[in-house]
Amino acid sequence: MVTLSDPGMAPGASSPEAAAPAPYPFPGEVTPITPNTETQYNTEEYHLITDNTFHLAKDNPLSTFSIDVDTASYSNLRRFITSGQLPPPDAVRIEELINYFTYDYPQPEGDRPFSITTEISQAPWNPQHQLVHIGLQGKQMVREEIPPSNLVFLLDVSGSMSAPNKLPLVKSSLQMLVNQLSERDRVSIVVYAGAAGLVLSPTPGNQKAKILEAIDRLNSGGSTAGGAGIKLAYEVAKRTYLPDGNNRVILATDGDFNVGASSDSELVRLIESYRDRGVFLTVLGFGMGNLKDSKMEQLADKGNGNYGYIDTEKEAQKMLVTEMGGTLLTIAKDVKIQVEFNPDRVRAYRLIGYENRILQDRDFNDDRKDAGELGSGHSVTALYEIIPTGVDSDIPLPTIDPLRYQTNSSEITDPTGYKADELMLVKLRYKHPDKNKSQLIAEPVVDRQISLENSSNNFKFSAAVAEFGMILRNSEDRGDASFTQVLDLAKGSRGADLEGYRKEFIELVETARELEER
Incomplete structure (x- = not known):
């Protein structure tokens, strides 16, 4: 069982470690490991995805989900296709495909961390249906506004990482990131294989030669004590905690945790406890053959971070240089979307993608419920397919028996009033990264459909x-x-x-x- 130290410490709390992070003892440096040449088998793992179905607006007018800025599914899909095969269906998370790309959304105004854009047109695959496009644009912070970063690189150097598209690509990827850092930042490196250890004590970001040398001398070999590595990385991050900075563990791995304390529930509890203390987690997946996509996605979600899959140096450049602010800097956490459909205009609807991000309707107003994070400059896009009222459809639609003790579910009971041409109401809740109380934004969407040819x-x-x-x-x-x-x-x-x-x-x-x- 993984044990935690100082579980009650909150971000910014006054403590000896937070106020004066050095000096303190660290384990000795790790001896380079001999590469493992054992035969590898394909043991990739993906969560089962069941597509969202249509819901009748008069019976289920609310749709609630957590945002998702992960992009791993797209670059993983690209890896499959460029290698000459179609990906398995469960490797395709449609929301991650959509959110891989940037869109021309306006920057937010005032104090809001993001803007909201909506558009309605035909669904290309079914012209009788409407497609509603909802876009969120995170505020782009200039480099001077980005707070200092306390980064702990947690690197898998086990035998399974010996392939050219694994540890060698990890090293070149992190070298790109290091070149973006300044003297305000600090970097530590923890590795794990048969055991976990520290190979670089906290080092200012402008000491690039020292950091790059530590990265360059890494070798792979041995089994994978992932649980011990994560525990050590978080302890290092806690000891070097920056109260007003970006504190983050960056895990680079193929996701194969097979030795030591590595049960999913145990790792999740560890990650959640540090998340609540302001240390977030970014997960970078590498390689093929034993990619544990399902586990890495779960860990990133629980750690208030994002999950990306790096298959090429170009992808590393995209994630760690071009989009570094969005990858490493959270501007809003626990971002939830709840859409209320007007049954006078919407017969049925379905959310495209986000299957593993669906929330209970009551979770929207529950600030204890974890949700997705939005980074600097990130955009988030969600699509709803809608069957308008009066449109016959051969798609099977669910029905429920009439309710005996409720009023007609199609009656609008909003005491603030509404306009008859509203298609739906989009509501968002979000928290500032260091706050625990959410803020609400609500915007009605008027039913003004434009032709597909004239859409943006x-x-x-x-x-x-x-x-x-x-x-x-x-x-x-x-x-x-x-x-x-x-x-x-x-x-x-x-x-x-x-x-x-x-x-x-x-x-x-x-x-x-x-x-x-x-």
């Missing part, structure tokens, strides 16, 4: 990505979805695409179509 590039491209995901998942609700339609939408909404990510998506779709036709 944001709308058309996100719809193309969602449709691609539904095809790969062979979703029952894919309707008339096709690779050809995906390509037409994506090519017509590529926009400026300065980094070339949308161009790459189009190439992936073309490759996937070829693989499907074989």
